[in-house]
Amino acid sequence: VVWTALGVSHVDVLNIPIARAVRWGMLCTLLALSIAYAVSARPRRYPVSVALAAASLCAIATLSALWSGSPTLTLGRALSFDALVVAGLCLAAGTDGRRREVGQVLLALLAGAAIVAAGGVLALALGDERSYQAATLGTPVRFNGLGGNPNAMALLLALALPLAAWALFEARSRAGKAAAALVFVLLDVSMATSGSRGAILASFAGLVTFGALLPGTRARHGLVVGASVALLLVNIGVTRIPQNADRNPVINQEFGTPTPIAPADAEFILPLNSEIGWDLRNTPRVRGFFESSGRVQAWRSGVEQWADRPLLGYGFGTEERAFVDRLYLFVGSQLENSYLGTLLQLGAVGLGVFLALLVLIARAGRRAVASAAGGTAAACAAVAVGAAFLAAGQSFLTSVGNAATATAWLCALLLAGLGGRAPRRGEEGEQRLGDEEEEEAAQRHPEPRLDVVRADHDGVRQ
């Protein structure tokens, strides 16, 4: 998480020459350790349907190199995605549905996000001008933290926020609760001051999910959900505090001002990346909280482009090549929607498999939430729901280089692992291990029985 975040950070020279190379080494290390973990754990509970759907998605992504216009790019990005998904499956299989081990992975992910957030605050404290984006005529000042732009780290922080809430509930000692609360505030303040609307809404979705699924009384649910609503309002209010500038800042003076090559330079008559909506250039625009920043037009444009290769798309990892931004209102190289991005990359077939995987994870998640792993499952589900929500406004779920992607997939696949296999026909009630298997499992994993853990979740000390 940390190395991937540094790869998209503004921290010279750590970002591009070092972190972007190291992060792939880290991914390979994670993959190797996860495989070793899964093999040594001899798992039996992981839902086969989720594993098959994930394998199908990875297979289509990798095969798409054979019909991509940029086969090398597609293959590289598909292999990195495969590595992340396989690592997530192996981690989930290795934990074998045991909430304690899953909790340790969640804590590790939370620690990664906390380090990234703390690094951003440190950069600001040291006076690094790149830790914030200066106010313009249309937007107020926005906090970048370590990110190259305000959204880069905010996505990660939004997904990690429910994990901080979970840690707050899980911590037994006062010091633990204080540390979790501190991390929660650090993540939330960093995210809210970034002004990233998608991140704020996604964190809200995640926190409400956490509150609704958390084991306990209705009053407890109501308290968490109510606090989430209050926090959303506060976060929106925070984005409204900074004022827009009365003139645009002069930036990157060393690069000079763009000048036409010759008087007939069409980039100064009708720029290719602003062709559609160019007439709006003289209309002053202010970024509102519910304004889409041209996304709706970009999505429409992406769907039109998808229609040219509807079944299997343009190839995995080619979203920014297949989608050509010709919109004045939109600034971006991607569609800023993970579902439409997948549709463009892998067509209707790929999107179908992708959605099937999400549905299967959700079904396993329902079993997980109903099981003894309730609190931990609620945290995983909160991250997964937050990611699914965030994916509607950001293209990130298939980009392993994005700071938030690993957290999203690892939590989703761990959630499926907590849910275990669906009970087969003839099995009564929830999935149960046979007596012999249960005894063997107890010998292999000498930890509290699930019913005792349930009591612990409900606030009763063991």
Added chain:
Amino acid sequence: VNGRRLAIGAVAALVAAAALVALGRWERDRRAEEQVRGMASVVRLVGPLDSPQLSAFRYLKNFQCLLYRRGKNRVALELCADPAGRVVEAFDRRGADPRIWSLRDDPKKSTLRIDRHVFDRALMRMGVPQDLVDAAHAEGGS
């Protein structure tokens, strides 16, 4: 899972993979043909590349463009070509909404070529310096 079921599963997966590859490649070819047809229509509308209606140019890293006047519209038609002379994008802006054909994401699939020497001369006629024209070929490796 017994061996027979495993073998059947493996064969089914291979057949599915082969079908997907065939379908994906067919879609790619079909789309390329459609885009080439559209771009060819603009090439025909433009006529000679160095025609008197040549009104503007565009110089980008991977490709360059020539724009042609029709009536009062200075940017009515536009042809973009990569350094190898493959037409990768074309615009018809004579109507209310621009009509765009593009293989920018997949230039190797463009079978439509223009004479790059004539194209370069037209760029220079529009004021593009010789060294930039040479640089475009160096960038594109041709």
